[in-house]
Amino acid sequence: MKAEDVMTPMPIYVDENDTLQDAIALMLHHRISGLPVLGETGHVVGMLTEGDLLRRTETHTERKRPRWLEFLVGPGRLANEYVHSHGRRVKEVMSTRVISATPDMPLDEVVRLMEKHHIKRVPVLRNDKLVGIISRANLVHALGAVINEIPATTVSDTSIREQLLTTLDRTAWASKGLIDVIVRNGVVHINGIVLNAEEINALTVAAENTPGVKEVRNDVAWCDPMSGLVIENEPPSLRASNDLQSMI
Structure with missing residues (x-):
């Protein structure tokens, strides 16, 4: 433009x-x-x-x-x-x-x-x-x-996975080698460990912007490199419930 x-x-x-x-x-x-x-x-x-x-x-x-x-x-x-x-x-x-x-x-x-x-x-x-x-x-x-002009396309699961992995490989923030991507019927499953909590949201955004993706399920865990503590990536609904319980 x-x-x-x-x-x-x-x-x-x-x-x-x-x-x-x-x-x-x-x-x-x-x-x-x-x-x-x-x-x-x-x-x-x-x-x-x-x-x-x-x-x-x-x-x-x-x-x-x-x-x-x-x-x-x-x-x-x-x-x-x-x-x-x-x-x-x-x-x-x-x-x-x-x-x-x-x-x-x-x-x-x-x-x-x-x-x-x-x-x-x-x-x-x-x-x-x-x-x-x-x-x-x-x-x-x-x-x-x-923002909504991205055309709906039929893309194979293999193509979606390859495009997403290529996108992540070009970034400077992705923990390459520590995450795995599986695509089934247009649904992207992301698993593994990242060393920076901010990467979790970035991975979801990268997947959502890949043509052909219908849904993203991000199960990546965050590992604190200083303490070695691994924190599971809770679903938003469960996280909100836990936050509410902590306030009561």
């Missing part, structure tokens, strides 16, 4: 000279947490987000420091913070660093940008002009649209 496949086209935006009051009203009306900011030439010059509005004098949340620390911070940074917390125009409050994508950018690259820069939305530009925006909500909607 590409950016253009999931982006919101023709997104709502504000002008850099708009008042902060108008921008906030726009965000509240459309229930969005961030807006691209366009300059006089129509190019994206910044982003205005909820995070930019946290430190404001109106809500008495502007940053406060002891005098000695202000001396160390320096007048330049203090002046910038003052403008940010007291400014009345979008351009005075917005974040000027813009991380953008192109319509043909692969979706995994867009997500990588969001993770790397700790941002929640990415404007999509074509020839430096705003054509869309991708937010985390867009990604969730895309997932909801495709």
Whole structure:
């Protein structure tokens, strides 16, 4: 998938000279947490987000420091913070660093940008002009649209086993050689021992994502490598019952 496949086209935006009051009203009306900011030439010059509005004098949340620390911070940074917390125009409050994508950018690259820069939305530009925006909500909607698109297929038990074992062999977490997989009529039975309790759930997920699997029965036990203690993998219903008994 590409950016253009999931982006919101023709997104709502504000002008850099708009008042902060108008921008906030726009965000509240459309229930969005961030807006691209366009300059006089129509190019994206910044982003205005909820995070930019946290430190404001109106809500008495502007940053406060002891005098000695202000001396160390320096007048330049203090002046910038003052403008940010007291400014009345979008351009005075917005974040000027813009991380953008192109319509043909692969979706995994867009997500990588969001993770790397700790941002929640990415404007999509074509020839430096705003054509869309991708937010985390867009990604969730895309997932909801495709998560059930895996076609139902008739796969032999042998093929299911081979595919699952190949998948596990390519991972860095599976305790290779300590687990066994048996498939009967599309039902995957996983047995053996793992050295990390988190592997148990990961094994189930790997099996569930193998084409042709109808059900997964995970009977893997966890062995604590420090103590050598082996803990059986209880069925969820039994585990919940035991937890309830321990609370009584």
